[in-house]
Amino acid sequence: MHYDVIVIGAGHNGLTAATALAQSGRKVIVLEKRELAGGLAASEEFYPGFRTQGLLQETAGVRPSIITSLGLRNRGLQLRGEEAGSFVPEPDGPGVHLFRDAARFTSANPTLADEEKKAYHEFREFLGRITPFISTVLNQTPPPITDKGTEGAWTLLKTGISLRALGRDTLHELLRIGPMCVADFLNERFKSDALKVGLAAPSIHGTFLGPWSAGSVATFLLREAAASKSVVGGPAAVTRALLASASEAGVTLRMNAGVRRIRVSGGSVLGVALDNGENIDAMIVASACDPKRTFFQFLEPGNLPDSLSEQIRIIKMRGTTAAVRIALEKPLTFPGRPEMTPEEILTGKDIDSLEKAYDAVKYGEMSEVPHLAIKVPTLSELDLAPKDKHVAEVLVHFAPYHLKGGWNEAARNELGVRVFKVLAGYCPEFESSVIAKEILTPVDFEERYGLTEGHIHHGEHSLDQLHTLRPSVDTSRYRTPIEGLFLCGSGSHPGGGITCAPGAMAAEAIKNT
Numbered sequence: 001m002h003y004d005v006i007v008i009g010a011g012h013n014g015l016t017a018a019t020a021l022a023q024s025g026r027k028v029i030v031l032e033k034r035e036l037a038g039g040l041a042a043s044e045e046f047y048p049g050f051r052t053q054g055l056l057q058e059t060a061g062v063r064p065s066i067i068t069s070l071g072l073r074n075r076g077l078q079l080r081g082e083e084a085g086s087f088v089p090e091p092d093g094p095g096v097h098l099f100r101d102a103a104r105f106t107s108a109n110p111t112l113a114d115e116e117k118k119a120y121h122e123f124r125e126f127l128g129r130i131t132p133f134i135s136t137v138l139n140q141t142p143p144p145i146t147d148k149g150t151e152g153a154w155t156l157l158k159t160g161i162s163l164r165a166l167g168r169d170t171l172h173e174l175l176r177i178g179p180m181c182v183a184d185f186l187n188e189r190f191k192s193d194a195l196k197v198g199l200a201a202p203s204i205h206g207t208f209l210g211p212w213s214a215g216s217v218a219t220f221l222l223r224e225a226a227a228s229k230s231v232v233g234g235p236a237a238v239t240r241a242l243l244a245s246a247s248e249a250g251v252t253l254r255m256n257a258g259v260r261r262i263r264v265s266g267g268s269v270l271g272v273a274l275d276n277g278e279n280i281d282a283m284i285v286a287s288a289c290d291p292k293r294t295f296f297q298f299l300e301p302g303n304l305p306d307s308l309s310e311q312i313r314i315i316k317m318r319g320t321t322a323a324v325r326i327a328l329e330k331p332l333t334f335p336g337r338p339e340m341t342p343e344e345i346l347t348g349k350d351i352d353s354l355e356k357a358y359d360a361v362k363y364g365e366m367s368e369v370p371h372l373a374i375k376v377p378t379l380s381e382l383d384l385a386p387k388d389k390h391v392a393e394v395l396v397h398f399a400p401y402h403l404k405g406g407w408n409e410a411a412r413n414e415l416g417v418r419v420f421k422v423l424a425g426y427c428p429e430f431e432s433s434v435i436a437k438e439i440l441t442p443v444d445f446e447e448r449y450g451l452t453e454g455h456i457h458h459g460e461h462s463l464d465q466l467h468t469l470r471p472s473v474d475t476s477r478y479r480t481p482i483e484g485l486f487l488c489g490s491g492s493h494p495g496g497g498i499t500c501a502p503g504a505m506a507a508e509a510i511k512n513t
């Protein structure tokens with residue numbers, strides 16, 4: 001069978017690219033190694049009767065323009081009316097319930113000092129001025145900066161003009177904070193430790209950065225600029241809508257179809273060879289797998305130009321995240337706010353506790369007191385667990401892929417013990433409510449989901465690996481030096497997270513060939 005385009009991987013980016021291309025008249029097949037579509041955004045049963053919404057938690061990054069262009073709303077995708085907010089508990093206090101909406105933040109935190117609320121309003125107002133500029137940059141294909149043609153020059157000129165349009169004071173402030181560490185940025189504005197933890201924590205998720213690392217403001221702004229409304233039903237609901245849209249557009253989806261090789265002859269793609277020995281032909285192959293897997297595992301070494309091989313070799317993708325899925329008798333409750341059953345929780349005493357949690361990975365160790373990002377999806381999606389029971393999906397920061405001594409059974413158990421200790425410190429009734437747990441280390445991420453070094457974003461988010469440098473100079477516009485081979489996963493601009501953006505931008509690049 002011959003196809004116009006083969007897409008490798010049925011994660012949200014692969015499905016987005018495939019659907020956009022099929023809608024433009026191409027004959028497209030998606031090949032997925034697992035028996036489940038959705039990649040990291042697939043719902044999985046981890047204990048009889050208990051399911052996750054996906055390995056991921058946050059869906060506020062899905063681009064509204066892509067929801068529209070793929071017709072996802074007509075295929076069941078609904079956006080949440082209100083933010084769930086993230087709750088930062090305090091062992092001896094009311095904690096802080098964080099909302100992007102400053103008015104909602106004020107009413108949700110009646111005991112917080114008035115100066116903090118005022119500072120938060122000003123902070124949101126400042127972000128409201130700069131994030132439209134950042135999201136414009138995130139939503140456009142990086143310009144070809146070294147070409148002599150007009151396209152790159154024009155994009156750079158437009159970016160420069162909109163930067164100047166920010167006005168003198170805002171522009172100066174953006175230039176000042178851009179390379180800063182998020183700890184300094186927040187300490188200049190706030191006093192509340194819980195508030196600073198809630199704001200700083202997402203900027204270090206899936207990075208090799210602590211809040212005192214230079215460049216952590218950039219990852220903070222990246223998330224803020226991508227945030228819109230969350231999807232009802234979480235990552236699994238995004239996958240369901242994408243699958244419906246792909247099927248309607250005529251995409252062929254083959255599960256249990258692992259790709260072993262991308263076949264290349266004379267510098268051009270011929271198609272792929274599957275693990276079962278079958279060949280499928282197409283002049284265009286778009287890989288939604290990470291760049292190291294794509295170039296070092298799918299290609300014969302002789303097909304990779306030396307200069308590109310070196311660019312890919314130096315991409316940093318040191319996995320630092322683990323996950324624990326817990327089946328619970330009751331949702332998580334916190335003595336400081338007995339009336340609340342929060343859906344999203346971020347732990348940490350203060351900024352320095354996040355820094356200490358990060359410190360460990362520099363030395364190949366897991367955090368003594370990890371920072372946890374927890375979601376209790378069963379508060380809004382009842383059918384993920386038996387009646388009145390609950391699920392807690394816990395992302396653990398930091399647990400290095402390259403753990404000293406390796407990830408053996410003892411290390412895995414120790415990770416579970418440390419996570420439970422943190423949770424029990426906030427929720428005294430937690431341990432008596434546990435029915436079962438599953439622990440996934442970064443090595444499990446690699447084995448189960450095909451993530452090189454277990455890296456959740458297919459490559460670290462850091463100043464040296466963003467925009468025209470993602471994943472590398474010669475591949476930052478989705479096209480690669482191998483004729484017909486494209487990248488369409490999170491390793492490409494604008495990076496990881498459930499956004500569908502790399503998939504959509506790669507589809508545009510393919511349409512323009």
Ligand SMILES: Cc1cc2nc3c(=O)[nH]c(=O)nc-3n(C[C@H](O)[C@H](O)[C@H](O)COP(=O)(O)OP(=O)(O)OC[C@H]3O[C@@H](n4cnc5c(N)ncnc54)[C@H](O)[C@@H]3O)c2cc1C
Binds near residue numbers: 289321445
């Ligand atoms: C634990 C964890 C937590 C995260 N939390 C969040 C979060 O809360 N919010 C957020 O926005 N982002 C989060 N991320 C990051 C983000 O989700 C990823 O950047 C993104 O999901 C990757 O999507 P993708 O479509 O690019 O690739 P993937 O979802 O990785 O899809 C690639 C697909 O390729 C398949 N594949 C692999 N090898 C082969 C092969 N040989 N042949 C065929 N198919 C193959 C895989 O099975 C997979 O289905 C998280 C990631 C992880 C791991």
